Amino acid sequence: MTINRRVFVKSGGIALFSLGLDPLFLARAAFASVRPTTGPPDRPILVCLFQRGAVDGLNMIVPHGDGLYYQERPRIAVPAKDVVDLDGYFGLHPSLAALKPLWDNKSLAAVHAIGSPDSTRSHFDAQDYMESGTPGVKATPDGWLNRYCQHDREHQNTPFRAVAFGPQLPRVLAGSAPSLAIDDLQAFGIRVPQEAARDRLARAFEALYEGSATGLLASSSQEGFEAMQMLKQVNPSQYQPANGADYPRARLGRSLLQIAQLIKAKIGVQIAFADVTGWDTHVNQGASEGQLAARLKELGDGLAAFAQDLGEQMRDVVVLTMSEFGRTIRENGNSGTDHGHATAMLVLGGTVNGGQVLGKWPGLGPEKRFEGRDVAVTTDFRDLFGEILARHLGAADLAPVFPGYAVDPTRFLGAIRA
């Protein structure tokens, strides 16, 4: 039974509907005064992409300089001639070729052999741990990005401070700090086709909540209406990417486009989050072409388009990819890979110490493997996440963000320029 997010995404939610309002009703729409945009000053922004399903780090950032890699993967290894070489040992999967210029201009780094200290090979446990930021502890109620927002009060809270693209708030943003889940910018708000009816309904609800709501209902509804007002000025349907950026058509492309749009609108986005699915490649993974190649192409082209679209503004932005674990070193009998341990992550942006593969590489030798089969974890994901929070976003105190873990700057990889 494949009940995944797709069920909810595809058929989920309420179809656009019309109230069938007559012209008289629409005519009264006295427009609320437009709120002044107090554009916050440029400030660092973090974009997180979660590759759900466990990406095969070894075919994303390929150790083409290691004979064992080819020995273990006779059918799915990326041939050396196809790999986009990075440093003589590692190279990009050819589907990520669009990222090579970003590597060359030192705004893209890769981190290999990164993952969780917990050994679970369950997608759901491992995703849970990576989002709660507390490997091995299931009872943590909130996510690490939300805890960052709770404890870092330096930044002005706007309704758009932390935004997730998707129908539900992901675990990583769950918690007491306000965060917004947006399935689609164009559909956010009161959803009635006619703009006048929409405005009128929105104002009616706003009046209802202004007058009788208290506490959290009052503040949250106010944030919602503010977000709607702010979005109206952003005018999501009219957006044109800059610099000829061409986003892939699929969901990730749309999410990245809308993130870029929000960033450019300067409405206070500090953290944006989106899911990228389809990495659980147990069967027919493919090599230079095929299933994984197609997913990587969407990722690489999407990131490249995003960087191109933002142009100069990328100096304030860091994009981080993450995935719950990696996959087996050896290919399986179905030309795929099974659940493994460490994987690779990408860090892209203006403050990134790019042009290098970071992290201690444990090697692929049988004696170096985790439980005899997987790439060993040499970097706890919290060390990378913590470094980005501290050095890019300027988080002062990481103790409450990663409870039970002493984030130690001496373990930082140097992914962000100090």
Add this chain to the structure above:
Amino acid sequence: MVSHLLLALLLQGAGAPSSRALTPRDSAFHALNRLAYGPRPGEVDSVARFGVMRWIERQLDPGRISNAGLAERERQFQLLDLSRDDLARLYLEAQRARQERLRADSMARAGADAADQTPEALRARRIAGEFQELAVVRAALSERQLEEVMVDFWTNHFNVFFGKGADRFLTPSYIEQTIRPNALGKFADLLIATAKSPAMLFYLDNAESVAPGSVPPQLARLQARTQFGLSPWRRVFLDPMGPMRADSMRQRALQRLPKGLNENYARELMELHSLGVDGGYTQQDVINVARIFTGWSLERPQQGAGFVFNDWAHDYGEKIVLGVKFPAGHGMDEGLRLLKLFANEHATMHHLGRQLCARFVADDPPDGCVDDAVAAWHRSGGDIREVLRAIFRGPDFWAPQNVDAKLKTPLEFVVSAVRAVGADPDTTPRLAQVVARLGEPLYQHVAPDGYPEREEDWVNSGALLARMNAAVALASGKLPGVTINLDAIAPASADPDQLIAAIDDKIFAGRLSPHTRQVIRDQLADVPDPEQARTLAIGLALGGPDFQRQ
């Protein structure tokens, strides 16, 4: 104690707790909001006439309430005709079809998408949608409302995650056979039923927990017959998110066999299901509880995926838990003994009493309510019905400051709105999708703690806007599969003042705030078409702040 009993008698004698500031209609409204999923049109009056305490007593004894209307609707759900075996087969077929399609179309995206569109996959998805919708439909239509509220409570208290591997076919029978029959019974029975349920054994990994060094009898067979590959049950269960049928997998079969203790269930049993996080247990207790449950596992899907006790996997050594000795040489019986012990620990009574008071009275429940619940638990030996009765008869339940004080969860909001407009939902999963969109996809809570009960967990700006949209969509009859009956609230010919008065009366028992009435009145000023006015007014009322609370 005596004073509470007296009070309860007084309240019963009066037919309603009118000695408080609440009128009989207020009391009926409050009881319908908390023990039920809100009033249907006219129900506040009928419950007030019947007598609120009498109505509560009836709800506490659901077997005596006729539920023919719901039974009729349930017959339309194919899911209820399928056994756990059937569901297991469906799941395996869908997996097999997916893998075959993937092997057939090696070409990337097209292959993956096509694999999700096989007839088997679509059928499995439809059944899953029905499963979620069934919960909403029962909550909306059942006359045994308190039973439905308690099923929801226990479903979250003993949460399993539908998306984890075998739980995709184990969860429906978990709800039907483990949770529902025990929802108003003895807590110990419920605790034991969940401990033995395949869904929980799989979800919290106890099925994989074995005494270190123990050797399964299959091992020898597996070694002898590697060319036949892994047993399907290993294939499905060890790596639920993806197929495991490869040659290389066969070689790894031995590596992958459970090697030792898994503490997952033991920990959650104490932390969440019984004692509570401050229940006074130690890490050593967790380990010993895990040892006691070694061998509690489930059969292969082909054999029915039922509970099985594997004595080869059980740790027969001596254990001590919470200072209580479990002597060596015992098998499954010591697990049952432990569950009964936990069910009657004071920490468990307090933990559960507090959770029930948080559900029925206030997010931060008054101590008096918890004390009443614990006392009733002691008295009755953990009879859930008696604990609830004590809560409903206690002064805190009826205290005016606790009325309209709780925020509705997404499920409560959607179901209460459906009931408010006299709606009749069919089997299409539309309402379950609305509940999901508002943040509570049913059976999809990944972590073992279940969906939260507190206001701050549910109120965020996006979710509130989504509630407004859902309210307007429902009132305008635009949700497919949901037939509404606004005439039950007010005739289409009603003028604005009559309309607002009817909404206030039928949906809010006369407690609608003056501000909300005024705003709706203003909105109606230039809507000449009375049907449109009715739709708009009801949409605003359901999406407005008053209706978010109960």
